Amino acid sequence: MIDRTRLAEFRAAEENRFAELHPRSAALSQQASEHLLAGVPMPWMTRWPGSFPVFFESAGGARFTDVDGLEYVDLCLGDTGAMTGHALAPVTEAVRDRAASGITTMLPSADAAWVAEELARRFGLPAWQLAMSATDANRFVLRFARHLTGRPKIAVMDWCYHGTVDETLAVLEDGEVRPRPGALGPQVDVALTTRVVPFNDLDALEAALAHGDVACLLMEPALTNIGIVLPDDGYLAAVREITRKHGVLLVIDETHTLCAGPGGATAAWGLDPDLLVVGKPIGGGIPVAAYGMSAEVAERLRGPMLGHEIDVAGVGGTLTGNALATAAVRATLSHALRAEDFAVAIPLAERFTDGVAAVIAEHDLPWHVQSLGCRAEYWFCPPPRTGAEAAAAVDEDLEGFFHLWALNRGVLMTPFHNMALFCPAHTEADVDRHTEVFASAVAALTA
Known part of the structure; x- marks a missing residue:
């Protein structure tokens, strides 16, 4: 026209x-x-x-x-x-004060404990860790999922986007898993790491998870990075049922769907993920992200987290969880992204x-x-x-x-x-x- x-x-x-x-x-x-x-x-x-x-x-x-x-x-x-x-005044003040008294020491600050408590209150998951970006958080969560299940693959939605995570840059083409158009230099064939299913297609999800080799399903509750694609009525509840049936951990990425409310779509729609990732706005512009997990997942990870070689486990980052980032998150969640906002x-x-x-x-x-x-x-x-x-x-x-x-x-x-x-x-x-x-x-x- x-x-x-x-x-x-x-x-x-x-x-x-x-x-x-x-x-x-x-x-x-x-x-x-x-x-x-x-x-x-x-x-x-x-x-x-x-x-x-x-x-x-x-x-x-x-x-x-x-x-x-x-x-x-x-x-x-x-x-x-x-x-x-932009330039939320309480965040500006908190960042200024924190920068003047030290930014990073590789030690936790009191703000970190407050942030974890607030994230638990908002999203309903009791245990949390921080990352520098949602990309990092997603990458770490995928490692944890493979470790916990002993399974090599992950599953994602067709045309999803979860940051620059190699395993997620995959699409379906004529029923086959292929690198997403535009992905530069994939380190491995995504068909070896990833199963891809169309959003809103429960039969395809059932078939993909029935292979028994998928550690987790990483998904947005509504697609956003290809444009807003909303879930059909009953779709997310059925996803939760199918993932449980096949012993697959459900990871919800709320980095964009936080727009649904203070606890994202997870709180607004009553979702029940095993793990959850959120990033971008929670620091008021300061680079920071977080990932939460159920009590069961946290208990299963407690041993590895206290291991002598956790610093080379592929999960971390020297500047991750620094005092500047946690101060910014505390100020942001105290004064923004609330129900009244x-x-x-x-x-x-x-x-x-x-x-x-x-x-x-x-x-x-x-x-x-x-x-x-x-x-x-x-x-x-x-x-x-x-x-x-x-x-x-x-x-x-x-x-x-x-x-x-x-x-x-x-x-x-x-x-x-x-x-x-x-x-x-x-x-x-x-x-x-x-x-x-x-x-x-x-x-x-x-x-």
């Missing part, structure tokens, strides 16, 4: 407008390209719309300002890394969904928008049920156009897909501004 020639013309015009708006970012990008590979400190920073990245100067609450002095409504929030809002943010996501849905309906487009807690996203297709359906529906030309159109009008969306995230610092006016910008883009394309 979209004229692709017209789309290309509008995209070219927006590229020119972007370059005119950001001369300072263009200059910094040129400078960075001399010694930073691809001109950025992290590869995915090349994924932003525009011919070069926008360099930011400062961020606070739900807004940021770039080096050209332009202010934006931030609906990306660091792809959940800043889900609390989600009570503000979730209605904003719902308002976003309603606004986008009204535009889609007005133009009679076969598109869809939905929300998950304080997260919302629109699709250029009907709602998918699996990761493969979501991946097949990706329209990079349309996504790039909408992202750039919004960016040029002061609204930042998440670069990987059409996702918006909300924090208590956002306002209804911020939501309505996006609706206006989205409506203008749709009107331009369909005129």
